[in-house]
Amino acid sequence: MRVMKWSMIALAVAAGTSQFAMASSQDESKGFIEDQSLKLKTRFEYMNRDFKNGAGNGTSGTAGYRQDSGLSQLLTYESGFTQGTVGFGLDAMAMGSVKLDGGSGHRGNGLFANDSDGNPEKSQGKIGGAVKFRVSDTVLKYGQQFVASPVFATDDSRLLPEVATGTLITSKEIKGLELSAGRFTSLSKQTGMGRDSIGGLPDENGNGGKGLTNINIFGASYSFTDNFTGALAASDADDYFKKYYVNLNYTLPINDEQSLNFDFNGYHTKGESRGDLVDAIGDGTTGVDNNLWSLAAAYSIGAHKFTLAHQRSSGDNAYYYGVDGNSTIFVANSIQISDFVGRDERSWQARYDLNMKTYGVPGLSFMTRYVMGDHITTNGLGEGKENEWNAESKYVIQEGPAKDLSFRLRYAMYRSNGAYSGYSSDNNDTRLIVEYPLNIL
Structure with a gap:
């Protein structure tokens, strides 16, 4: 992925705008108020990690397990765009959470921040906003926002989401082609109320590094x-690394009831050769140099889907992410507990999905998968191995006053051998997530 490729795409958009964009989104704008929306998402989450084989909760220093639960609300407002050649709009968000259960002895699941005494906060919240402009089918947004790029993605796996601050431009001037470019200057973690609260790579003494300074992202x-789509993306995180991503996705329809899907994802991450950067899992290397790819094949027949996936990591160390968002890992074997991205790791996945709509229960689905990884290079401890089994059930109410209310039960069992036990302790992970999205406007 060379810079020249991005320039050629940009030129293609400029040359093709007048030819292909007949009626743009801005031409169809109804107005700032007329196109506005106000949504409220309420989420309850219970999470328990029960450690095995004598492992303890390293976060709190107590043996046993981590357990907590809480309730959160996320209110998002999106205005429409004013009419005219250049449309103007505003977005805003307000979010908060309250602790229902969980003490200092069992903290560490990432649902709550800790106060000065080391106890989970009883409540927390934050607000943000952004201004936006639209010309034709191109939108520029500046301020606090959620981002879903494969090289910079805000995480929403706990009670509150991460929030990024910066500028993002998204263009859809040519049918089928979407271009994006952005620069972000801070990232607030899920339990952090500050604008720049995410941690960075540890330094050579093992101390936590500074958070995100600046990251530039590009995507197409x-x-x-x-049935066939492709994507490219790149990022440059100051003081950390440059990251490149490619995706190819192809679906082969067989008949009305059957299809085959192939999904390839690949990353190349290259960090600066600085002595104060060490590998995230502590294998003694400096800088970041990693290649990661996965290939998944899925066969769907009626209510059933069967998936096989293979994933490989290579280079001087493991794949690293986090300072660029805790969801920046678009590969097949990134699952409930492990991502299977250790140094030189090879992993296989087998997965089965069932949609009960075919059997008269719309909204009910089941999933189970098993991933096994080996060939992991460790710091003189021998070959690392790990495996994880997941099971999940979800039900979404289809109609009535509680329409879209969902109940999701997730279970994971993770195990690793002695050579890789430092990555994650053996544990059983149980989560219950109840979510209700409400469209107010």
């Missing part, structure tokens, strides 16, 4: 056909 995705 194109639908070649209705």
Whole structure:
């Protein structure tokens, strides 16, 4: 992925705008108030990690398990765009959470921040906003926002989401082609109320590094056909690394009831050769140099889907992410507990999905998967191995006053051998997530 490729895409957009964009989104704008929306998402989450084989909760220093639960609300407002050649709009967000259960002895699941005494906060909240402008089918947004780029993605796996601050431009001037570019200057973690609260790589003494300074991101995705799409992305995180991403996704329809899907994802991450950067899992290397890819094949027949996936990590160390968002890992074997991205790791996945709509219960689904990883290079401890089994059930109410209310039960069992036990302790992970999205406006 060379810079020249991005320039060529940009030129193609400039040359093709007048030819292909007949009626733009801005031409169809109804107005600032007329197109506004106000949504409230309420979430309850219970999380328990029960450690095995004598492992303890290293976060609190107590043996046994981590357990807590809480309730959160996320209110998001999006205005429409004013009419005219250049449309103007505003977005805003307000979020908060309250602790229902969980003490200092069992903290560490990432649902709450800790106060000065080391106890989980009883409540927390934050607000943010952004201004936005639209010309034709190109939107520029500046301020606090959620981002879903494969090289910079805000995480929403706990009670509150991460929030990024910066500028993002998204363009859809040519049918099937989406371009994006952005610069972000801070990232607030899920339990952090400050604008720049995410941690960085540890330094050579093992101390936590500074958070995100600046990250530039670029992306392009194109639908070649209705069944074949491709994407490229790149990022440059100051003081950390440059990251490149590619995706190819192809669906082969067999008949009305059957199809095959192939999904390839690949990353190349290269960090600066600085002595104060060490590998995230402590294998003694400096800087970041990693290649990571996965290939998944899924066969769907009626209510059933069967998936096989293979994933490989290579280079001087493991794949690293976090300072660029805790969801910046778009690969097949990134699952409930482990990502299977250790140094030189090879992993296989087998997965089964069932949609009960075919059997008269719309909204009910089941999933189970098993991933096994080996060939992990450790710091003189021999070959690392790990495996994880997941099971999940979800039900979404389809109609009535509680329409879209969902109940999701997730279970994971993770195990690793002695050579890799420092990555994550053996544990059983149980989560219950109840979510209710409400469209107010």
